[in-house]
Amino acid sequence: MPAGKTKVEAKVGGKPTYATDYFKSDTEEQVWLGSPHIDNLVTVSLALGGEIWATRQRQLIAEKLAEKKIPATTANIEAYKSSPEEDKAWEAQRVEMARRVYGVLGRSLKPLKEQG
């Protein structure tokens, strides 16, 4: 359990934040894989997945815009409204990418143990 509260400014720039002091969790201090560096590297690898998908998502939207003869400007990409069919297809692509790239993290270690 946390020892003390994290202070929060009641006002910023003279304007009320309506926020108040809170107890910070210690979850980010946990080391579970034998070294904080390994824990950090796992987090880094997941973060990279998020960054890669973000790039892929922009590309997918740019392709959709191109099909409609709309310029793939930053504003057009940011403002793009996806259809339910596109949402479904992109969710499936994300899940498949995650399974393909990260599935190995869940693999059984029994064969390795059996090999000695």
Added chain:
Amino acid sequence: MKRRDLFPIAGGIAGMATLMSGKSAEAATRQNVFDPYKMPEDMRQRYSTRMPTLDRQSAEDFYGSFRLAMNNQYPGLEEEVAETLAEQGVKVDPNWDLKTAWEMSMKDPRFAMKARTWISGQQLMWAAIKDSFDGQADEVLAELEKTDRMGPGKLELNPEMDVPEYTRYEIHIQPAGYVGHPLAGAISAFGSKHFGRANANLWNDHQERHLKMAQDMPIPKDGEVKRILDMGTGWGSLAASLKERFPDAEVWGIDVGGPQVRWAHHRAVKLGLDVNYAQRLAEDTKFPDGFFDLVTSYILHHEVTSSATKKIAKEAFRVLRPGGVYHPIDFVTAGNDDFKAPKSLMQKASVWQDHRYNNEVWSLQYRATDFPQALRDAGFTSVTAKAKPGGAFGDLTGTKPA
């Protein structure tokens, strides 16, 4: 902002099927009845919200999909953990408590990786949302200042309110929790989309989950629903969804977090919904006796102390009119025939991980509390308690004697 609006402005729920329910058309309250999982395109667009930048939204989407993808990547884990422990001379003891089950399971590297990736995904999801809003905080706060003063619904903020200590934790490791970040409501709202991704029953990309809960909400036998209270409303979604179902009702959402109700009000303004939000405590709502026909809450109780749960049940009883209905939506607890305490090593370890490292500070207290009995003790009769099919939540309803 150089991005899609956080909320596309839109009107009511025109064009949807409506009907009158209850004993007679005179007494019953008008309702909009629809299937949220087959919402028409105009409504889908209205509820199609996105974070301030596409890149951060895409990253958040990915972390949700990652969780979904990894759900079934650990077959045979329980047996493998037992074998690892056996190699270390430890036999799995079915009487281990939750903490011991977790500590023993963490001796297995595959289990430890599962724990690490789940928590890292949760941390990254929150970081994506928080970074997105922090990066445009001035702009978003200026937008909030405008909507603070707009209707149709009211906003009541009480910055001098005595915020109970038990509410000041980073529940779900949300950065700064529900009360400590000026944009906590926005952060919670987008986090809720993520939580739903790993379970088809919790899908919430367009607020489907809350709209469905509102559609399924039990109502008084006489069909009258003139006033509704959503306790611990957070970012206001269930209250807004109830307004969609009962367009003529006076709907209130209250929450301890000022930033929460501020964002809830902002959403309601943008959605064109006449819902009132107030920064108040569920234990002490300040409403008159018998004011409401229906009182509800969504996953409030497992985030408060057992003592608070009992006080809140009494307060719900006080503010309901005779014949009024209390329907708190939350996980199944002791006292419910469908309650199952975690038994297997993986179940125990998972519950401990959620409590200790996902910072569900009060969830163990909550699950051990006989919630149905708390409703009876508060004065409710006709208390029904069972598990909802296909989901994690219970179906608990109490009626105030007529």
